[in-house]
Amino acid sequence: MSTEMKMVIDGAEVSFKEGETVLEVARRQGSFVPTLCYDERLDPYGSCRLCVVEVEGRRLPASSCTLKAEAGMDIRTGSDHIRKMQSTLVEMVLSENPGDECPRCRDIGTCEVHELAEEFEVSRDRFLGAISNASKDDSNPFLLRDYDRCISCYRCVRICDEVEADHAITMTGRGWNKGIATAFDGGLMDSDCTLCGQCIYTCPTGALADKKMVNQGSKPGEIEITRSVCPYCGTGCSINLHSLDGKMIGVTPVLDGPVNEGALCVKGQFGFDFVNSEDRLTRPLIRKNGELTPVSWNEAFDYTAQKLLSVRDDHGPKAFYAIASGRAPGEGSYMLQKFTRAVMNSNQVDNCSRG
């Protein structure tokens, strides 16, 4: 049983549960606490130090994402002093990256770094010096790895380890000469990467992006986002469909998707080319005299029904075996088994996801 305890945040008494961090409690009660290395799906890490808060009785500010809430704590989140240091930190982070337009912000949606820059009304003009390490020319088809824009929050590494358990990437080097690499620094295709794309959508900058989504020539605000459900399998992951001029250009995961909580697999994340494919079937066809010929739905249904019945009547129910598609919804799968049993008199029914 978790007991309710109380602490003070920005002068207000708030309740919290054992195990909660100060960041969680502070955000729940509406305080603005900026973060860059934090992702609620990951273990607290404490590297960006943006989430610092003042703790009564402590000499130095503490990172609230790693600080466990304790009864009686008295926390201040937004003093002028804290805000000034946060603002300096954002400026320092901006100084690490090149000053050109961020493709992530332009083509996919504002990245966390630039969102914070706006919040603190700062831009990249102080602390200028060397910039982050070079981008990687990775031949994989999906993930752009532009580490010039990396701020070394290691969220990509951590999501790959903690959530995906793929351990495909790691942090290398140290200090300013840090980097992100696969084991022995090969391409993602040669690593344990499953191309799930999770790292892209935890990355708070433009360092990682969907190759197909950037540089489509869009302007901010032109991209339309439609919430939907991934059509690939029965799991039902929530996705956002991005479209430009009525044409689908990409998918992003939905963090509050009830089944996936932001996770997607390689198919749901990147496998949408078929939507706009030339080869895609858009109407029923029947082969007539060796030629695929477009027909009406009614003709197609009659033709199929008649063929199926002749299979049953000429060869018996055992000649029929139904495999439901994993992409079909539950209702569709139900109909298929009903049809197999009631119409075809067969018990031979299966689902492709069973393998």
Added chain:
Amino acid sequence: MKSSVEVKDPVTEKILDQWMEKPAPFLSVLHAIQDHFGYLPESGLRLVGQRFGIPVSELYGTVTFYHFFSLEPKALPDIRICENSACCLHDLDAICEEIVDKDLGIPHSGKVEKISCPGRCDVPVPILIGETFLHGAQSGAIEKATPATMPLPPEIGLEECLFKDIRNGVSSLEKAVEAGSWQSPKRAADDPEGFISELKSSGLTGRGGAGFPTGVKWEAVRSEVADQKWIVCNADESEVGCFKDRVLMAHTPHALLEGMTCAGLITGAEVGIVYLRWEYPEILESLQTAIDEATAAGYLGVDACGTGKPFQIVIRRGAGAYICGEETSLLNSLEGKHPFPREKPPFPTTHGLFQQPTVVNNVETFCAVPPIIDRGGDWFSQLGLGDQQGTRIFSVSGDIQRPGNYEVPVGTPLRQLLMEFAGGTFEGREIQGVTMAGVSGGLVGAEDLDVRLDPASLNDLGAMLGAGGIVVHDDTRCMIQAARESMHFLAEESCGKCFPCRIGTTRMTEILDELNSGKPVREGLLQEIEDLEEVLAETSACGLGLAAPYITRMLKKYWPQEIQDKIDGSGQALKEGSE
């Protein structure tokens, strides 16, 4: 290559079989593989990953963290030369130029690589080829490096604790026992409470920099209930300008082993690990000899010192990373994790090595324990001057007549240490300033040379005593350059985990370079320094970043005119340029 691919490497298999059952074998396994192949081959790392349950990507990343692990075969070793504060007072470029073509008696690739201070600041400039150290003085003479220089005899009337017997050949067990070594562990076993109260009354605090009371630390680990506990000796000594632990381990190793054994018997730990920095290969050998001797004589082993309790000591060798001197980073390094510091709390006393209760102490701290138990806590305590307790060792280097280690009462004036004990500056020169704590404790200017060497007095100046390294700069030196060298070291050694330190130490170095460049400096440069100081000092995740602002704050305190002159001078340059 995907990790599902099967790899075969009988050499690595054998090394793993030899080591896996030993305490904290990770670093030793990697060193053994590297010793065999000359580098860490992919096949070997894959097997290590499998046995240790570490994903190979993570292992790869961890290996790249260290300076002295190599992922590529090399026909001949490079020449490595120290670039830090005490050594860059010499003409490094000239030395480098000279050594590339010279027959140094050891085959090398002819490539010169700068490294961080290898703890030989009293005999600059150390040159490392493979695992052999040479030193090249400014004159160009290159000699085989001598073993750790014996400390000079103390001034008349000064009573020593740690160095008392050091000049009497006590590195051998026989001589050490003659001088009274290996008596204290029995006291630890018979009367642990009494032992701890002696330690407490002695006022002994950690000599690794943080200054935590040693008796309290041991008591905390003693009171923990756990299946296994550990004693770890922090012999990473990687701060620029610090070389005191080296001399202790070289010349009085049994004091260290005895101190660790006491800690084991007090707390119930059965294994002690010395985390030895890679750059002390000669200590690796001599300390192992001391361990072997003590084990053969029964001071270590299943019945340590006849107490009926087991205690063994092993050495684990680091691989070149200053941050691994930070105790939680050290523990991660031993465990085979990425050596970033851990979030504190929890502290090692409750969640140490493999999350078990652990005493981590500095070499000097352990060495002080046997004499304290022998002569009494009050004896040690009264060695200090005024309110201060005990003695401590300072490593003095740079522009000074007699560089070396000095054991002096806590509270000794800095001036006395430098001008009397260490012989003062060279003929016709004066001290302009010194670095503190090694370098991370900032700078003290000539006007404050009367400051007393105790933590509080240095804090009052705005600096930090730390681990007691002092690099002297005379009046021919540029103190902005000195500050730049200190900051550059921290930037090179920052682990890179937290933003303020990773970015801040690099930006500070760049800014100090800019000041020194003679070119026009950016507008608002002083404000940038101040803002960086603020986030470093208040938001960094560990002591490295937290300390960094001492350097620039002390620079501004003692040498404001020099900074202004640079800014004005460069302003001039700007005007001239635009005309």
